[in-house]
Amino acid sequence: MLLLGIDIGTSSVKVSVVNADTQQIITSAQFPDEESPIKAVHPGWAEQSPLMWWDQVQQALARCHAKGGYNQQDIAAIGIAYQMHGLVLVDKDQNVLRDSIIWCDSRAVEIGDKAFVAIGQEKCLSHLLNSPGNFTASKLAWVKENEPGIYAKIDKIMLPGDYIAMKLTGEITTSVSALSEGVFFDFKTNGISKDVINYFGFDESLFPVINPVFSSHGALKSDVAEKLGLKAGIPVTYKSGDQPNNALSLNVLNPGEVAATAGTSGVIYGVSDQLAYDQQSRINTFAHVNYSEEEKRLGVLLCINGTGSLYRWAKYNFGAGLSYNQLNEEAKKAPLGSDGLRVLPFGNGAERMLNNKQVGAHFQNIDLNLHTQAHIFRAVQEGIACAFRYGFDIMRSNGMNPTVIRAGKSNLFLSELFTETFVNATGVPVELYNNDGSVGAALGAGIGAGIFKSPSEAFSNTKAIQLIEPDLSVDFEPIYNEWKELLEIRLKAKG
Incomplete structure (x- = not known):
């Protein structure tokens, strides 16, 4: 069938x-x-x-x-x-x-x-x-x-x-x-x-x-x-x-379980059984696919509008003729921290986690004698990871504290460098799976048609293909703190 x-x-x-x-x-x-x-x-x-x-x-x-x-x-x-x-x-x-x-x-x-x-x-x-x-x-x-x-x-x-x-x-x-x-x-x-x-x-x-x-x-x-x-x-x-x-x-369906994706937008999505909300509405809460009046299952969503869209922009403008895989390999040639180059990845509309402000995308500290194509691609990935960390801290302040984050091995998570940077920025391990949105939709159809008796049965064969844990030898905090300071300057300028 x-x-x-x-x-x-x-x-x-x-x-x-x-x-x-x-x-x-x-x-x-x-x-x-x-x-x-x-x-x-x-x-x-x-x-x-x-x-x-x-x-x-x-x-x-x-x-x-x-x-x-x-x-x-x-x-x-x-x-x-x-x-x-x-x-x-x-x-x-x-x-x-x-x-x-x-x-x-x-x-x-x-x-x-x-x-x-x-x-x-x-x-x-x-x-x-x-x-x-x-x-x-x-x-x-x-x-x-x-x-x-x-x-x-x-x-x-x-x-x-x-x-x-x-x-x-x-x-x-x-x-x-x-x-x-x-x-x-x-x-x-x-x-x-x-x-x-x-x-x-x-x-x-x-x-x-x-x-x-x-x-x-x-x-x-x-x-x-x-x-x-x-x-x-x-x-x-x-x-x-x-x-x-x-x-x-x-298979993120129960309270405390968390998923992430980094396609056109970047999202961390956690499941809760509480009708909870962020006082500033920087993260958002919706009914999850298995929500019912009797058994509350809410999806708590952090969204960053400009993740894959920024990487696409960087590819078209700085990596003409290169595949995304080649971009990822090129990015590895630059050192951790991109020699001071910082990127704010907010050029795709109003950002909810920034109180609906349109901050725009920014490249900071460009050194024309130092920074190369590799620095651009690495700084973009690091900037996106920093944005995830910023939003993830908001989720933590609202009670979402996962011990692991699940992600499909697709889009930016195809990049070994980005995945490692994401893990080191958030401090949370990531489990990678081969499933993607179209596969989820197909299995969801099986649940809806009664072919599977429960969601757990639909994912009984789903196994993680890789676990990436934080590298304790990497100190990402100085990079993040400098990035955050630059963001706060931009936010103050917006009023």
Whole structure:
């Protein structure tokens, strides 16, 4: 029996076919080969076309089929993971009304800040577990205020994964986990937040039917099945934001367990059983994939917008013609601390952990007679690791103190140097796994379809491939302290 996982990333779409019996990948493919474009009409804005995502799903799946090694008719369930917080709007005929305002778009910060004050800071934090900030609710309010003609045509609002599920099945659903990541969910009343919809003037009819994460979200339509080379009627049995899904793919489901990823953005995601929140909303709390009213499972999320996006920028501007693997090898030629070169990796929109300030990316202490291409690549990796440490200290102050962090061996964690730097910066060992988001989505589909009796059964064959522990001979603190001082100067300048 086979499972299909679809991961709608910011940079590309990846699909994987997984054998349900062994829980191992049969084959996978992604599209496009280069990073997908992000439209930035104004500084701080970020949009992508949902139609582009749908085309990429079809292209990635076609590549997967072309590789062979499986019978397409044996796929029993489909799971979807997706970039979080994006706003997709459709009319009554399921036509997209505008490009999606995606996760790193900063236009709605002021709208969310005003809502935080108007609704009441303590009420927002205790009921929503977050400030409305720059999340999906505030983005919808921006459309209502600035594009009233489009707003008037909205039949349903969704997140990116809901849109892809709609294209597959013709049905539109959501979940408590999805509503919470949009900051639409009230954890005290266990329903859509009346405070949010009343303050912004949203009609509750805009929200889709609420289903459990692990459940049927519709069945593959005949015409779509024919186009995709699949059999009609395959159920979509799992949908999740990319970070809860990444945690699922690493079997991070219980209180105290922590996952990390360093793709376009960098995330540390820990599981808690407490309805807790950061007083400054620098880290955020959402319903995890296994959340229920009876058994609270919350995902506590630290996000750094500019991790892989900064490394991509460095590659294009300083490493033309080099692969990422070559960049990683080049970075090793520079010494620890990059001979004083420091990088602040905050050039991809407002950073939640910095109180939604747009600090920008900065290279500090460049010595034109000393610093080389290798220094640039190492300083970027060290700067990203320092940003993780800064955010991780916020998580520690909020009671999250893991003894190990699990990560998939992908993106920046493919770099031996970055992984070691991350471990030495945070002081916490990292376990690396071969699973990725598309595999997690496939196994999630197996859970939702009842093929696995429990999440633990779905990951019974999942084993760590490597453990990286802090190197006690490396003193990273002076590097971090200097980096932190530079960041604080920038934060003070922003007021």
